[in-house]
Amino acid sequence: MRKLERDRDEGKVRQPGRAWTVEKWLTYWVENIAAATVRPTTMVGYRASVYKHLIPGVGKHRLDRLQPEHLERLYARMQQSGLKAATAHLAHRTVRVALNEAKRRRHITENPAKVAKPPRVEEEEIIPFTVDEARRILDAAAEMRNGTRFVIALTLGLRRGEALGLKWSDMTVTWKHGCPKKSACRKAHRVEKCEQRRGSGTLTIRRAIQQQVWKHGCPDVKPCGHRYGAHCPQRHSGGVVATDVKSRAGRRTVGLPHPVVEALEEHRGHQQVERETARNEWEEGGWVFTNRWGRPVHPTVDFDAWKALLRAANVRDARLHDARHTAATMLLVLKVPLPAVMEIMGWSEASMAKRYMHVPHELVTAIADQVSGMMWPDPEPDDEDDQDEAEPELTADQVAAIRKLAVAMPEHLRAQFEAMLPDDDEDGDPPAGALVSA
Numbered sequence: 001m002r003k004l005e006r007d008r009d010e011g012k013v014r015q016p017g018r019a020w021t022v023e024k025w026l027t028y029w030v031e032n033i034a035a036a037t038v039r040p041t042t043m044v045g046y047r048a049s050v051y052k053h054l055i056p057g058v059g060k061h062r063l064d065r066l067q068p069e070h071l072e073r074l075y076a077r078m079q080q081s082g083l084k085a086a087t088a089h090l091a092h093r094t095v096r097v098a099l100n101e102a103k104r105r106r107h108i109t110e111n112p113a114k115v116a117k118p119p120r121v122e123e124e125e126i127i128p129f130t131v132d133e134a135r136r137i138l139d140a141a142a143e144m145r146n147g148t149r150f151v152i153a154l155t156l157g158l159r160r161g162e163a164l165g166l167k168w169s170d171m172t173v174t175w176k177h178g179c180p181k182k183s184a185c186r187k188a189h190r191v192e193k194c195e196q197r198r199g200s201g202t203l204t205i206r207r208a209i210q211q212q213v214w215k216h217g218c219p220d221v222k223p224c225g226h227r228y229g230a231h232c233p234q235r236h237s238g239g240v241v242a243t244d245v246k247s248r249a250g251r252r253t254v255g256l257p258h259p260v261v262e263a264l265e266e267h268r269g270h271q272q273v274e275r276e277t278a279r280n281e282w283e284e285g286g287w288v289f290t291n292r293w294g295r296p297v298h299p300t301v302d303f304d305a306w307k308a309l310l311r312a313a314n315v316r317d318a319r320l321h322d323a324r325h326t327a328a329t330m331l332l333v334l335k336v337p338l339p340a341v342m343e344i345m346g347w348s349e350a351s352m353a354k355r356y357m358h359v360p361h362e363l364v365t366a367i368a369d370q371v372s373g374m375m376w377p378d379p380e381p382d383d384e385d386d387q388d389e390a391e392p393e394l395t396a397d398q399v400a401a402i403r404k405l406a407v408a409m410p411e412h413l414r415a416q417f418e419a420m421l422p423d424d425d426e427d428g429d430p431p432a433g434a435l436v437s438a
Contacts, residue, residue, distance in 0.1 A: 020107055022066055023059030026050045029098045039243065040212045049094035053078060053087075064108050068116035071095065075119050085119040092118035128326040128358050129154070133315045140313035146297065148260075148267040149289045150309055152203075153320065156254050157327030157345050160320055161208030164297050165242055166288040168268070173201035173261055199261035204253045205346065207242050211299045214238030240298055249348035264288070328356040 020028075030050045035043055057074040058066060075088040096113035103111050129137065134154055141147030152163050178196030179185040185194055217234030218224040224232045245251050256264070267288070274292060275282050283294040291297055306320045324345075331341045338350060345356065 019065075020063040020102075021059065022061050022063055023055045025063050025102055025107065026054055026059065026095075026098055029101060033101060034097075039210075039246075040237075041210055044213055045090055046094055049091040050098075053091045054095055063102060066099075066108075066112050068112045071113060071116040075116075079119060085121050088119045089121050092116065126322060126325050126358065127318075128322060128329040129315070129318070133313075134326060136313040136315055137309060140309055142263070144305070144309060144312065145270075146267070146289050146305065147309070148263045149297075149302070150306065150323065151260060151263050153323040154326055155257065155260055156203070157324045157331075158205065159208065159246070159250075159324065159346075160299060160302060161210055161243075162205050162245065162250070162346075164209035164289055164299065164302060165207040166203070166205075167286040168288055169286055170204045170206060171201060171256070171264065171288075173199050173256070173265075175199050199256075199258055199265070201256045201261055202253050203256055205245055206251060208245050208250075209296050209299065210241055210243050212238050212241055240296055242296070245346070247346070247348050249342070250346040252343055252346050254344050325356050325358065328353070329358045332357045 027050070030043075030046050034046050038046070053074070057077065058070050061070060071092065075092065078088045078091070079085060092113065096111065099108065099111045099113050102108050137154060138151055141150045149163055152158055175191045175194075176198045177186055177191050177194045178198045179194055185196075191197055214229040214232065214235040215237045216224065216229045216232045217236045218232055224234070226232050229235050229238065271290065275284075275294065278293055281293050285294060285296070287294070287296050289297050291301070303320065307317070310317060328341065328345055331344065336344075338353060341347075341353065341357075342350060345352070347353070
């Protein structure tokens, strides 16, 4: 009785009534709780884990009797069937979130997924682009359509959806004359027409472009017969859509370097030509990066363009997301303070820096040189020898002037002037103009 009272006071007693099964709770959680709170792309992973792996594997257990060993055996079976460790790890994260909610609602007293050991996932080593590789990519991007989109990825580190979701209204630019003051250009042209103009500005990230899975629109009583929603004649809620940014920290404003401003303005000019060519087929949406008809760029098309850019630049194959790692690493090399890096990259936690900021080889070498200079400094030359070598020789007129001045000085100052004079001649005779005591 005392144990029950103690568990009650600590909130460890589950609610009365018939216990849920794992299948019933997971179904309720994914369709009624998670679906209303997470992004559609996250729901794709949640539903796959729940319906393909968790319910078939542990769905028959009572929710309050599920043990960590049940989950660990499920993960082992998933890998034995040929699935990757990352798939089992995703199922583990999904059931952990679902059971956390069940515990908060007192359907269970402890979360067994917090005790269960998920399979280890080997993280792929990410090597950011070197400065030479980044420059080759920027040069090749200047020659391709929508190439400025990848300039932004390398220099500002925007996510793919954030870059594709930019609109011209998100950009503000301030121009200044680059020519000398009182020049003919300043008198004859506005600042936008100056050939040496300098631009600076900001870019506000407000939205992102995502590719969402199509849903069936046919009624249950008369289904279309297709397995996937993309093939349903009455499909809905799929395709390329604009959504909010990933998090509150993702909604941010970043500064634009002058070369990026120039690249964007040149891209605006090319887009105007395409707008005039498309005529009535152009769908004006104010997007910075569009297809030939003014609509947002499809993420798959953007992926193919990135791979083509790497081939054109003769750069090793890499993920598009590696450009974001490269931008974060450049901020590390430039010694930008961490709070400023978090604002630029849109991170909500400082721990993200460990994942995205890598120490390049050039920085490792520079640090080694600094350690070498501190621990094994170069021998410094003798100060006295340097002073002797650097001391200029006095001319005969200068010697005579010093001697004449010394004669007029008091006795205690005369010795200081004598120290400035060269040594006597080798034969011992005093030189011309030698001091003679009274």
